[in-house]
Amino acid sequence: MTTRIEPSRIFTEHGEPANFQPFRRNVGFARLPRVPRTVVQALVLWSRARRHRGLAAFVTYGGMTGFALAWIQTILKPLIAPRTHVMFDLLLERRRRGLAGLFDRLKMVAFREAGVRAMVWGMDDGDVFAREYDVPRDRFQFHPYHTTLDGFAVDPGDDGFLFAGGNNGRDYATLIAALREVEYPAIVATTNPDVPPLARGLPHVTVKGVSPEEFRRLLARCTLLVEAHPPDFIRTAGHQTLLNAMSLGKPIVMADRRSAPGYLEHGREGLVVAAGDAAGLAAAVKELLADRERRARMAEAGRTRLADPLYGTAQHMQSIYNYALRLEHRRTGRSGEPELIECYGPATVGILPPEFA
Numbered sequence: 287m288t289t290r291i292e293p294s295r296i297f298t299e300h301g302e303p304a305n306f307q308p309f310r311r312n313v314g315f316a317r318l319p320r321v322p323r324t325v326v327q328a329l330v331l332w333s334r335a336r337r338h339r340g341l342a343a344f345v346t347y348g349g350m351t352g353f354a355l356a357w358i359q360t361i362l363k364p365l366i367a368p369r370t371h372v373m374f375d376l377l378l379e380r381r382r383r384g385l386a387g388l389f390d391r392l393k394m395v396a397f398r399e400a401g402v403r404a405m406v407w408g409m410d411d412g413d414v415f416a417r418e419y420d421v422p423r424d425r426f427q428f429h430p431y432h433t434t435l436d437g438f439a440v441d442p443g444d445d446g447f448l449f450a451g452g453n454n455g456r457d458y459a460t461l462i463a464a465l466r467e468v469e470y471p472a473i474v475a476t477t478n479p480d481v482p483p484l485a486r487g488l489p490h491v492t493v494k495g496v497s498p499e500e501f502r503r504l505l506a507r508c509t510l511l512v513e514a515h516p517p518d519f520i521r522t523a524g525h526q527t528l529l530n531a532m533s534l535g536k537p538i539v540m541a542d543r544r545s546a547p548g549y550l551e552h553g554r555e556g557l558v559v560a561a562g563d564a565a566g567l568a569a570a571v572k573e574l575l576a577d578r579e580r581r582a583r584m585a586e587a588g589r590t591r592l593a594d595p596l597y598g599t600a601q602h603m604q605s606i607y608n609y610a611l612r613l614e615h616r617r618t619g620r621s622g623e624p625e626l627i628e629c630y631g632p633a634t635v636g637i638l639p640p641e642f643a
Contacts, residue, residue: 292340328354348376408522431525449508451475455523532588
């Protein structure tokens, strides 16, 4: 009698990989309050993976369900070896003080003890996170973000305005200071209440909150995307907007050299200056506004970069799933090659550590 071998499986709180829908989280237990819900979700994930006879690994958001799962694996570690657990969208902040700081430390204790690894969206985010939370550097793997235009009807064009937007990880003081030196219409899409006063007295700068759909429409119709990020921000930022802009054929001017690698090469898809450099940002914007042909070359370079399917949502997630399966296969000491997920394209697609290439 032949023993049936169950297929490889990823256990996650955001839906089955084979039926993955971008940005649709399968929260479950919606009637429960948030804290009990995350604990119940983590327990269900752990128990289902425990019953699965094939290769199985966890892939979760870097949120409370993920950390609850890490604590379950840490507590049971003396009896049951932790299974591979990979987090994505781990948006760590600087360690806080007091009770909030204790909570931060407790989360990262579970991260360390359970052997959790995380995909980070910036090339040096892993270095910063490892130092800030005293976690081994090899727990963090760079993986580029992905475009988020699936399902949105966009009509790219140039309506003659600069565009900037977002609430998190933005340096609007530097941005607005740069726009003071640029006589060209600009729209800043943010609900940050500190921004409108900065733009007071600048009739060519419009600051307003917009819906996600309107954000994408404005991005599709601008001349340039202009980004500025804080010099002291713990992590890189703006990846989603950068990729969407390139997908729409928009050159980029950005004040933040940390966030550029893996997304934007200075002089190719746009221009990059140091974070906090308002004068440099203004000069770079003026330089591109004065050169239509160069903007066209940069737009084409952006589209060429995004021809790599890894920047698309489906294969982006597939490569993370396969990274986790390869880790679990190695952890368990199984022979041969692991069965990988190939829902969207070849299983070899993805950015992996050298030993998994």
